[in-house]
Amino acid sequence: xxxxxxxxxxxxxxxxxxxxxxxxxxxxxxxxxxxxxxxxxxxxxxxxxxxxxxxxxxxxxxxxxxxxxxxxxxxxxxxxxxxxxxxxxxxxxxxxxxxxxxxxxxxxxxx
Amino acid sequence: xxxxxxxxxxxxxxxxxxxxxxxxxxxxxxxxxxxxxxxxxxxxxxxxxxxxxxxxxxxxxxxxxxxxxxxxxxxxxxxxxxxxxxxxxxxxxxxxxxxxxxxxxxxxxxxx
Numbered sequence: 001x002x003x004x005x006x007x008x009x010x011x012x013x014x015x016x017x018x019x020x021x022x023x024x025x026x027x028x029x030x031x032x033x034x035x036x037x038x039x040x041x042x043x044x045x046x047x048x049x050x051x052x053x054x055x056x057x058x059x060x061x062x063x064x065x066x067x068x069x070x071x072x073x074x075x076x077x078x079x080x081x082x083x084x085x086x087x088x089x090x091x092x093x094x095x096x097x098x099x100x101x102x103x104x105x106x107x108x109x110x111x
Numbered sequence: 112x113x114x115x116x117x118x119x120x121x122x123x124x125x126x127x128x129x130x131x132x133x134x135x136x137x138x139x140x141x142x143x144x145x146x147x148x149x150x151x152x153x154x155x156x157x158x159x160x161x162x163x164x165x166x167x168x169x170x171x172x173x174x175x176x177x178x179x180x181x182x183x184x185x186x187x188x189x190x191x192x193x194x195x196x197x198x199x200x201x202x203x204x205x206x207x208x209x210x211x212x213x214x215x216x217x218x219x220x221x222x223x
Contacts, residue, residue, distance in 0.1 A: 044213040090153055094209050102153040
């Protein structure tokens with residue numbers, strides 16, 4: 001069966017520090033992968049999606065970036081965090097069925 | 112720009128009440144509409160709707176899609192305190208990669 005792993009679960013980082021969140025999927029190949037962010041009081045916002053290794057599409061301009069170095073690995077990064085980057089970050093994947101499976105999420109607090 | 116609007120934004124009911132949550136959308140290349148329940152962490156999948164007029168049911172929850180009206184409702188009967196959560200509506204679209212556009216959610220609070 002397919003599973004999605006996301007870590008860390010919580011993170012407190014100072015402004016200006018770098019960020020790296022990792023997501024991996026098991027039990028499937030060539031998934032579509034997504035990063036979403038949920039800020040307080042707002043809906044889930046699509047940040048990046050990827051349909052294959054090295055293929056990244058950005059939905060929202062910001063100081064975040066994403067990479068897909070392997071088929072089932074998706075990484076969200078930042079060189080310098082801003083206060084506004086605080087939120088709940090969710091990785092998700094889709095396969096052949098039109099539904100999303102979400103990772104457990106990372107709650108990021110930038111202080 | 113794709114848009115999903117949910118109403119109400121929040122709702123407080125007593126145990127045993129029946130609630131109806133609304134979702135309307137404007138998207139290009141509609142493929143599906145999904146409902147999720149989010150408690151403290153990641154959203155959990157409830158329903159996926161692709162065909163108009165066909166009700167999907169799971170226990171006390173049910174949902175139906177109206178493609179003509181570009182909307183969907185989620186019904187919860189005989190609510191329980193465990194139903195307290197944020198209910199998210201999302202619409203799947205995209206000719207290539209499948210993307211979800213989420214509404215802001217409806218926060219449901221069920222009080223004893």
